[in-house]
Amino acid sequence: MSQTDSSDEEVEFELDFLLYNDIQPTPQDDGPDRMLKDKKIELNFVLFYLNVNVLKNLISKKKKLAVAPIAYPADYKKAMDIFRTITTTNEQSKRTLYLTEFIIRLNPAHYTIWKFRENLVKKGVTEINEELNFTEALGKLHPKSYQIWHHRQWLVNNYIDLILPIQEIEFINRLLKYDTKNYHAWSYRQWLVQKFNLFKLELEETEGFILDDIRNNSAWNQRYFVFKMREEGFQNETDFENEINYCISKIKLAPRNESPWNYIRGIIKLFGKNPAEVKVYVSLCEDYFQKNLPISNALISLLEILENKIKSEKNDDFQSEALQICDKLIDFDYVRRNYWTYRKQLLLDANSH
Amino acid sequence: MNNSLSEDNEISSYTLELQSETEEYIKNYLKIDQKFFRKNHIGFLKKVVAHLPLSSGFISLDASKPWILYWTVHALDLLSYPLSKELQNRIISTLKNIQNPITGGFGGGPGQISHLATSYAAVNCLAIIGTTEAFEIIDREKMYKWILSLKLSNGSFMMAQDMEVDVRGSYCAVNIAKLLGILTDPLCEKVAAFICECQTYEGGIGAVPNVEAHGGYTFCALAAMEILKATETLKLNDLLFWAVSRQMTLEGGFQGRTNKLVDGCYSFWQGGLFPILSNYFENNDLYSKDFLQRYIFNCCQNSKGGLLDKPSKPPDFYHSCYVLSGLSTSQHEYNKDLEGNYAVSTIEEVENDWVDDNSSETSPKDNTDTFSTTVVNDYDSSLVIITLYSEM
Numbered sequence: 001m002s003q004t005d006s007s008d009e010e011v012e013f014e015l016d017f018l019l020y021n022d023i024q025p026t027p028q029d030d031g032p033d034r035m036l037k038d039k040k041i042e043l044n045f046v047l048f049y050l051n052v053n054v055l056k057n058l059i060s061k062k063k064k065l066a067v068a069p070i071a072y073p074a075d076y077k078k079a080m081d082i083f084r085t086i087t088t089t090n091e092q093s094k095r096t097l098y099l100t101e102f103i104i105r106l107n108p109a110h111y112t113i114w115k116f117r118e119n120l121v122k123k124g125v126t127e128i129n130e131e132l133n134f135t136e137a138l139g140k141l142h143p144k145s146y147q148i149w150h151h152r153q154w155l156v157n158n159y160i161d162l163i164l165p166i167q168e169i170e171f172i173n174r175l176l177k178y179d180t181k182n183y184h185a186w187s188y189r190q191w192l193v194q195k196f197n198l199f200k201l202e203l204e205e206t207e208g209f210i211l212d213d214i215r216n217n218s219a220w221n222q223r224y225f226v227f228k229m230r231e232e233g234f235q236n237e238t239d240f241e242n243e244i245n246y247c248i249s250k251i252k253l254a255p256r257n258e259s260p261w262n263y264i265r266g267i268i269k270l271f272g273k274n275p276a277e278v279k280v281y282v283s284l285c286e287d288y289f290q291k292n293l294p295i296s297n298a299l300i301s302l303l304e305i306l307e308n309k310i311k312s313e314k315n316d317d318f319q320s321e322a323l324q325i326c327d328k329l330i331d332f333d334y335v336r337r338n339y340w341t342y343r344k345q346l347l348l349d350a351n352s353h
Numbered sequence: 354m355n356n357s358l359s360e361d362n363e364i365s366s367y368t369l370e371l372q373s374e375t376e377e378y379i380k381n382y383l384k385i386d387q388k389f390f391r392k393n394h395i396g397f398l399k400k401v402v403a404h405l406p407l408s409s410g411f412i413s414l415d416a417s418k419p420w421i422l423y424w425t426v427h428a429l430d431l432l433s434y435p436l437s438k439e440l441q442n443r444i445i446s447t448l449k450n451i452q453n454p455i456t457g458g459f460g461g462g463p464g465q466i467s468h469l470a471t472s473y474a475a476v477n478c479l480a481i482i483g484t485t486e487a488f489e490i491i492d493r494e495k496m497y498k499w500i501l502s503l504k505l506s507n508g509s510f511m512m513a514q515d516m517e518v519d520v521r522g523s524y525c526a527v528n529i530a531k532l533l534g535i536l537t538d539p540l541c542e543k544v545a546a547f548i549c550e551c552q553t554y555e556g557g558i559g560a561v562p563n564v565e566a567h568g569g570y571t572f573c574a575l576a577a578m579e580i581l582k583a584t585e586t587l588k589l590n591d592l593l594f595w596a597v598s599r600q601m602t603l604e605g606g607f608q609g610r611t612n613k614l615v616d617g618c619y620s621f622w623q624g625g626l627f628p629i630l631s632n633y634f635e636n637n638d639l640y641s642k643d644f645l646q647r648y649i650f651n652c653c654q655n656s657k658g659g660l661l662d663k664p665s666k667p668p669d670f671y672h673s674c675y676v677l678s679g680l681s682t683s684q685h686e687y688n689k690d691l692e693g694n695y696a697v698s699t700i701e702e703v704e705n706d707w708v709d710d711n712s713s714e715t716s717p718k719d720n721t722d723t724f725s726t727t728v729v730n731d732y733d734s735s736l737v738i739i740t741l742y743s744e745m
Contacts, residue, residue, distance in 0.1 A: 258598070
């Protein structure tokens, strides 16, 4: 995947441990020692792995009761030992800031360290701009880290006067380049769009993402979010029709692409329309059906349209067409045949009552 | 407007290229039926609880210790591998040392801030061990106060003090509370309403309201609703349609979101929705268990041990836990009694009955024969909601 190709972003970050010479390290409390009654088992392991390092480990150290210890790299352990002391003295300084950066770069999921860093930012130990750059650099290396995105949102929320919303959107766009479906990026983007009322721009932005990859479901979801959450909703019938036409034009480019099908069904409901009354949509579905193309989403839409028609008017033609569609789906949507059989049974049951 | 509707007109895009590539190489794996490498998987998982330290690469999980233990203990449990008394006690001692004495919650490691996700992992790990010694380390009163302190006025939960909010928090909170018998009215208030808001137009559920529907969050949401007895306040027809649509036509495994790639871990996050849904639709065959099992056996196993996302990926503890959980849920049926408790039966028995009655028919389940003999366990404890204590 493209997002892993970010080696050019890798920054060597070395920590000068001399800076912390005056700090007494606090080692991790790994709990009580273990009784060494099971020497036999250990010997078996030694024989099994015949690994010098392991051998050293077994001989040199007292065994802890704790399971799954991690063989920490020396620098990480050293840094953590200093960090533990610092949390008790609550020192807020540049060197503690460097320390948190060093640990975070080795383990970006270390939320306890992030929390401490948050306090350093609050105390003004670093410039907000520098902190924004830091989260961006890390975000490129670890795009799926909850902590980085949370820290970014916390920064923007707390230093809102220092933030240009448009620059924040550009930041997200830079990160979406690595992975256009990054869940955290889109989540954060929704928060931002609502916070700064960026709905107008966002509609154009989603169009760009869909143009770039018509199957980017995150972008389709974002488009729905804009229509649902912007103050004006759908302004009028024309507005709604335009959106339906936009969607249909995208379906025609790739009729087996699920995203716009789910989207169009959603938009019709959002506007409070009965799908059976949206003529262009109905004729699109019927067209695919009559041409006998295996576009399951056209059939799924048509089934929904027919079910709606049956609700308002009991008609044997509608019923038999709906059953026919179920049979087709059972036939060629093989992995879901159980589900379509169930849907067919629902139709039969409703008719017999 | 262009009216030609030929199916060959599909325009290409990055998603389609990636999907086609994946299908192309997965096809080859699907051809050769693999056996189930139970012994090797046990060997892979036992590494965690063996006397050797995990390699330095695991520092990325240094804030997720209870998760490492939960994934391993749960996976070993699914493989019916019993933990020795000594090992049980060492795991309990490890978790006790990670517990925060002030909040009663569990952090990612000794001295770390209490976090709902790691507390969920710790409590569930202790529940699987299931001994008095395991339960005794939990401080219910502190835990209750701490969970309540993370609750926001809209019914959602922060994952830890002033940290991110999403439906994982809702699930972890009510799951822990249910297991510990502290699921009180103040804790439950508005929780279901918040989860309902997270259901999207696609039918699945996102992390927070309006965000894209996603398998992991959908499982958290549905499981939380089931514990809260509020499942029917979700749009279940839409949810079912979304869930069945996530099963991949060719691969047979599940994807996490629309137009994303298959991944073994969704065998549980998506596959695990069905045991809950089946009770509302009175149907135990809503998705294709045969297809899922074929994907798991052929594409999610490392022959040397450990389970994985898809061929070409290395095995890991997370995937071992959730691929096995998915496999287990596809081999068992979960039927609720009138009081809402789940009774679990293996499908193997069900299938044998069926074969006896219809021996002359050609079985549509033919291709599952090789798989149905490898039932991983009698039950999947992540779905069976047991109560460790009486209600508070």
